[in-house]
Each structure stands twice: as structure tokens, then as C-alpha cells.
Amino acid sequence: MRATAGAVLLALVVLPGSAVAQDRAAAQEPATRAEALRQRREAKAGALEPPAPGRLERALLDLESGRFMERLLNPPQGLYPRVGNITAGSGIAFGPGYRQPGLFGGQVDFQATAAASFSEYWMLDASLALPRLAGERVAIDLRGQRYTFPGQEFFGIGLGSRREDLTTYGLSGGAVGGGASYRPAGWLRVGGTVDWLTHRIDAGAEPGEILSLFDRSGLPGVDAPDFVAYGAEAAVDYAEPAGNARRGGRYRAGLRRFEDLDGDGFAFTRVDVDLRQYVPLVRGRRVIALRALASMTRADTGAAVPFFLEPTLGGPDDLRGFRRFRFRDRNALLLQAEYRWEIFTAVDGALFYDAGMVAPRVEDLTLDRVESDYGIGFRFGTVNGIFLRVEGAFGSNGGKHFILRFGDAF
Numbered sequence: 001m002r003a004t005a006g007a008v009l010l011a012l013v014v015l016p017g018s019a020v021a022q023d024r025a026a027a028q029e030p031a032t033r034a035e036a037l038r039q040r041r042e043a044k045a046g047a048l049e050p051p052a053p054g055r056l057e058r059a060l061l062d063l064e065s066g067r068f069m070e071r072l073l074n075p076p077q078g079l080y081p082r083v084g085n086i087t088a089g090s091g092i093a094f095g096p097g098y099r100q101p102g103l104f105g106g107q108v109d110f111q112a113t114a115a116a117s118f119s120e121y122w123m124l125d126a127s128l129a130l131p132r133l134a135g136e137r138v139a140i141d142l143r144g145q146r147y148t149f150p151g152q153e154f155f156g157i158g159l160g161s162r163r164e165d166l167t168t169y170g171l172s173g174g175a176v177g178g179g180a181s182y183r184p185a186g187w188l189r190v191g192g193t194v195d196w197l198t199h200r201i202d203a204g205a206e207p208g209e210i211l212s213l214f215d216r217s218g219l220p221g222v223d224a225p226d227f228v229a230y231g232a233e234a235a236v237d238y239a240e241p242a243g244n245a246r247r248g249g250r251y252r253a254g255l256r257r258f259e260d261l262d263g264d265g266f267a268f269t270r271v272d273v274d275l276r277q278y279v280p281l282v283r284g285r286r287v288i289a290l291r292a293l294a295s296m297t298r299a300d301t302g303a304a305v306p307f308f309l310e311p312t313l314g315g316p317d318d319l320r321g322f323r324r325f326r327f328r329d330r331n332a333l334l335l336q337a338e339y340r341w342e343i344f345t346a347v348d349g350a351l352f353y354d355a356g357m358v359a360p361r362v363e364d365l366t367l368d369r370v371e372s373d374y375g376i377g378f379r380f381g382t383v384n385g386i387f388l389r390v391e392g393a394f395g396s397n398g399g400k401h402f403i404l405r406f407g408d409a410f
Contacts, residue, residue, distance in 0.1 A: 075099070076099070076101065077099050077100055077101055078098070078099065078100075079096060079097070079098050080096075080097050080098075080099065081094065081095075081096065081097070082094065082095045082096065082097040082113045082114075082115050083406065084115075084406040084407070085405065085406060085407075086115055086117060086121050086122070086123045086147070086149075087121065087123075087147075087149055088315045088316075088317070088324045088325065089119075089121075089149070089151060089152060089153060089315075089324045089325070090117045090119060090121035090149065091117045091118060091119045091121070092117060092118075092406075093115040093116055093117040093121060093122075093123075094115060094116065094117075095113060095114040095115035095116055096113070096114055097111070097112070097113040097114075098110075098111070098112050098113075099111045106132070107130050107132060107133070108128060108129070108130055109128070109129045109130075109131060110126075110127070110128055110129075111126065111127050111129075112124075112125070112126040112127075113125055113126075119150070119151060120148075120150050120151075121147075121148065121149050121150065121151075122147065122148055123145065123146070123147040123148075124145065124146045124147070125143065125144065125145040125146075126143070126144055126145075127141055127142065127143040127144075128141065128142045128143075129141040129142075136183075137182060137183045137184070138180070138181070138182055138183075139180065139181045139183075139191075140178065140179070140180045141178055141179055141180075142177075142178040143175070143176070143177060143178065144174070144175070144176045145174055145175045145176075146173075146174040147172060147173065147174065148170070148171075148172040149170065149171045149172065150170045150202070151168050151170070152168060152169050152170065152171050152308070152325065153166060153167075153168055153323060153324055153325045154166075154167050154168065154169055154210050154214070154307075154325065154328075155167075155323075155325070155326055155327070155328075156214065156218075157218070157307060157310070157328055157329055158327075158328075158329050158358065158359075158360065159327055159329070159357055159358055159359065159369065159371075161326075161327065161328075163323075163326075163398070165213055165214075166323075167209060167210045167212065167213045167214070168209055168210065169201055169202060169203055169209065169210040169308075170201065170202030170203075171199065171200070171201060171202075171308055172199075172200045172202070173197065173198040173199040173200055173224075174197075174198050175195050175196065175197050175198075176195065176196050177193060177194055177195030177196060177229075178193070178194065178195075179191055179192060179193035179194070180192060187236055187237055187238045188234075188235070188236055189234070189235045189237070190232070190233070190234045190235075191232070191233060192230070192231065192232045192233075193229075193230065193231055193232075193256075194228070194229070194230040195228070195229045195230075196226070196227075196228055197226065197227045197228075197229055197258075198226050199224040199225075199226070199227075199306075199308065200224050201221075201222050201223070201224045201308065203219075203222055210222075219307050220266070220304035220305065220306055220307055221266055221304065221305070221306025221307055221308060221309070222307070223264070224306070224308075225260045225261065225262040225264050225266050225306070226260075226261045226262060227258045227259060227260060227261060227266075228258075228259045228261060229256055229257065229258045229259070230256070230257055230259075231254060231255050231256030231257060232254065232255055233252060233253060233254030233255070234252070234253055234254075235250070235251065235252040235253075236249070236250070236251045236252075237249075237250045237251075238250075239276070239278055241383040241384070243381075243382075243383060243384040243385035243386075244381055244382065244383050244384065244385055244386055244408070245276075245278045245287075245289075246278055246280050246284045246287045247278050247279075247280040247284060247287075248278055249275075249276060249277045249278065250274075250275075250276040251274070251275050251276070252272075252273070252274045252275075253271075253272070253273045253274075254271070254272045255269065255270070255271050256269070256270045256271075256272075257269050258270070258309070260303070265300075265302060265303045265304060266299075266303055266304060266305070266306055267299070267300045267303050268297050268298060268299040268300060268303060268304075268305045268309075269297065269298050270295065270296070270297045270309075270311075271294075271295070271296045271297075272293075272294070272295050272296075273292075273293070273294045274291070274292075274293050275291065275292045275293075276289070276290070276291045276410055277289070277290045277291075278290075285341065285342045286339070286340065286341045286342070287338075287339075287340045287341075288337070288338070288339055288340075289336075289337070289338040289339075289340060289410065290336070290337050290338075291334070291335070291336040291337075291410045292334070292335055292336075293318070293332075293333070293334040293335075293336075294331075294332070294333050294334075294365070295311035295331065295332045296311075296330075296331045296362050297309075297310065297311065297330045297331065298330075299330075305330055307328070310328045310329060310330055311328065311329070311330070311331065311332035311358065312324075312325045312326075312327065312328040312332070312358075313326065313327045313328075313332050313334060313356045313357075313358060313371075314326030314327055314398070316389075316391075316401075316403045316405045316409075317405070317409055317410075318334050318336070318354065318356060319334070319354050319356050319371060319372075319373060319396070319398075320352070320354055320373055320375060320391065320393035320401060320403060320409075321354065321372075321373025321374075321375070321393040321394065321395060321396030321398050321399075321400075321401055322371065322373070322396055322398035322401075323398060323401075326398060327356075327357070327358045327371070328358060329358035329359055329360055330358075330359075330360050330361070331358065331359050331360070331361065331362050331364070331365055332356065332357070332358045332359075332365075333356055333357055333358075333359075333365040333370075334354070334355075334356035335354070335355045335356065335370075336352065336353070336354050336355075336409070336410060337352065337353050338350050338351065338352040338353075338409070339351045339352075340379075343378075346380060346381060346382055347378060347379070347380055348378065348379045348381075349376070349377070349378055349379075350376065350377045350378070350379060350391070351374075351375075351376055352374065352375055352376075352377065352391070352409070353372065353373070353374045354372060354373050354374075354393075355367075355370040355371070355372040356370055356371060356372075357369050357370045357371060371396065371397070371398075372395065372396065373393050373394065373395050373396035373398070374393070374394060374395045375391055375392050375393035375394055375395075376391070376392055377389060377390055377391030377392065377403070378390050378391075379408065381408075385407075385408075386407055386408040387406060387407075388404075388405075388406060389403065389404075389405045389406070389407065389408060389409065390403065390404055391403040391405075
């Protein structure tokens with residue numbers, strides 16, 4: 001009797017719980033195959049973990065978050081290594097740099113650098129800037145520079161110049177001057193500059209140097225007069241981020257007057273217009289970058305523009321499928337387009353197309369005579385700037401070109 005009572009009591013305790021469990025199981029059992037598949041997807045999604053970045057991506061993430069390259073190559077103050085290009089054709093140059101902001105009560109910034117390359121190019125420069133006047137709307141700077149560029153390439157003047165006429169000349173000189181600018185709005189800047197410029201041409205007479213192929217009469221300014229140059233410019237900049245633009249635009253127009261101090265007939269005026277537009281796609285992870293650049297010079301009556309101050313095209317920053325300084329004349333037009341996409345953190349890919357031409361007169365700058373190229377490349381950097389650009393340029397009559405450059409194209 002006691003056993004029977006115990007069994008009944010056990011049944012009263014266990015069976016209701018079992019019934020509840022069965023009811024719950026029945027309630028959770030999918031009624032259809034579609035419901036079963038949905039439940040499996042939800043269970044799988046809950047168990048997923050984000051993919052772990054690879055070793056290279058982790059290293060680049062560390063570089064970006066720690067701003068390692070910026071702190072190494074462009075620190076806010078103190079001694080730092082200068083690594084980069086002095087000018088087109090110099091190759092990679094190295095040297096020390098020093099920066100000290102906030103002198104004289106925080107108003108004056110000082111900077112000086114020295115750099116030299118294995119191709120014997122060198123440059124020294126220094127500047128004093130007052131960039132925070134009138135609530136940071138007014139900036140003034142003073143600067144000085146000395147340089148020697150021993151291997152400047154020259155193919156002749158005009159779009160009809162020939163590759164086989166390649167020769168070189170040496171250019172040295174310096175500049176002392178200053179400028180002032182005013183920002184009526186954060187996106188608008190207007191300003192002016194004045195500089196004293198000295199130039200010396202090492203024309204040489206050995207085979208392979210400029211006077212071995214070209215007569216002095218075809219090289220205006222080969223005796224290199226000194227100039228006072230003064231000018232004005234206006235710039236609109238609403239591109240973001242400032243160091244590696246992915247949206248917005250940058251537009252600049254400038255006029256500069258060169259007065260020949262020796263009175264040898266080389267006074268002229270130069271106008272430059274540089275327009276850049278960045279169109280974001282896919283939340284800024286892809287970008288279409290466009291650029292139009294025009295440089296136009298006009299000499300005074302009876303005067304000439306020195307050949308080494310004429311606009312040029314060719315090299316890693318404009319017509320990338322041609323050698324540096326491949327084309328030069330009084331006027332130049334350049335059009336560039338790039339499609340950029342983010343591969344992963346701190347690495348972008350780019351497809352590009354360049355087209356341009358030079359001409360003795362502005363009215364001769366027509367699109368039916370342009371030289372062009374195309375290519376693909378990779379950029380390494382962060383939102384603060386591109387520190388390395390690797391590209392291959394093809395499709396021109398100048399051959400194929402590999403480009404290794406510090407800094408972006410535009």
C-alpha cells in the first residue's frame with residue numbers, strides 16, 4: 001500500500017513536468033520546412049564570429065591607430081628624418097629636418113630641412129611662419145632656399161619634341177621671399193607672394209649635355225637671368241579628409257608675374273588653374289577623383305619665357321606614362337581621372353587615366369592632340385595622408401613606367 005502511494009506521488013510530481021517539457025518542445029518544433037530553415041540560419045548567425053584580420057592587416061591597423069608613419073616622418077616638433085623627393089628626377093632623398101612651433105609666445109613656427117639624393121641633388125630650406133594671426137584667419141611666412149639639380153632632362157620644346165633628343169642640363173640657384181594669406185571662411189583662402197629668384201644653368205658641352213644637341217638660339221634664358229616674382233592666388237578647399245580626400249573639392253587659381261632684373265628680355269606672366277573633385281561611392285570606400293590643370297604663360301612684347309620656367313608634362317605626378325619633363329612649352333593642359341577603392345585598412349587600389357598636351361599658344365590647347373596613358377597602382381597611408389604610392393603606367397608611346405613615389409598624385 002505504501003509502495004502504491006509512493007508511485008502515485010512520484011507520478012504526480014514527475015509527469016506534470018514531463019508534460020510541460022513536451023508541450024514546450026511541441027511549441028518550438030517548426031511547423032514548416034521554411035520555418036526550420038529560418039531557425040537554423042538564426043542559430044548559425046548567433047554562433048558566427050567576425051573574421052580575424054591577417055598579420056599584414058593587423059600591422060597596418062597598428063600603424064594607423066598609432067599614427068606611426070606620421071609621428072616618424074612628420075612629427076609636430078623636434079628633429080625628424082626627411083625622406084622623399086626633392087624635385088622631379090631627384091630620386092629618393094634623405095636628410096635631417098627640424099620643426100619648432102609656438103615660438104615667441106606661441107605665434108611663430110620655425111622649420112628647416114636639408115636633403116640630398118644619390119644622384120647628387122640637394123636642397124636646403126628654412127621658413128618662419130605666423131599662421132595663427134587674427135583668430136587664425138591671417139597667416140604670414142618668410143622663407144629661404146638653396147638647391148642644385150644636376151641632371152634635369154630636356155627633350156626640346158613643343159609637342160613634336162623627340163625621345164631620341166634626350167639630353168640634360170644642370171640647374172642651381174635659390175629663393176628668398178615671403179607671403180601672406182587671409183581666410184574669410186574655413187574653405188576659402190586668398191593670398192599673395194613675393195620672391196627674389198636666382199638661377200644658374202650648367203649647359204656643358206660634353207656629349208649628352210644640352211648644348212651638344214641644341215643651339216643657344218633655341219634655348220631662351222640659357223644664361224639664366226635673376227627675377228623678382230610676385231603674384232596672387234585664391235583657393236577653395238572643402239575636401240575631406242584633408243590629408244587623403246574622399247569627398248568634396250579643391251580649386252585653385254593663381255597669377256604670377258616674373259620681372260627680369262637683368263633687363264635681358266625675359267619678363268612674363270604665368271596663370272595656373274588647378275581643379276580637383278572627389279566623388280564618394282559606397283560610403284566613401286570607393287572614390288572617383290578628377291583633376292583638370294592648365295598652365296599658361298605670356299611673355300612681354302619682344303620678350304621670351306626661359307625654357308626652364310616653361311610648364312612641363314611627364315613624370316610620376318601628371319603624364320605618368322612618359323619620362324619626366326617629356327613635353328614643355330609656354331602652355332600646358334592636363335586631365336586626370338582615378339577610380340580608387342579600399343582593399344583593406346591603410347591600403348587602396350587605383351585605376352587611372354591621364355591626358356595632356358603642351359602648345360605655344362593657348363588657343364592651340366585642343367583635345368584632339370593630347371598624349372595619354374593609363375595604369376593601375378596601390379597607395380599606402382591613412383586618413384592623414386598617403387606616404388607611399390606604387391604604380392604601373394602603360395598605353396603611351398613613351399613606354400611602360402614603374403612609379404615609386406612618396407605622396408599622392410592629386
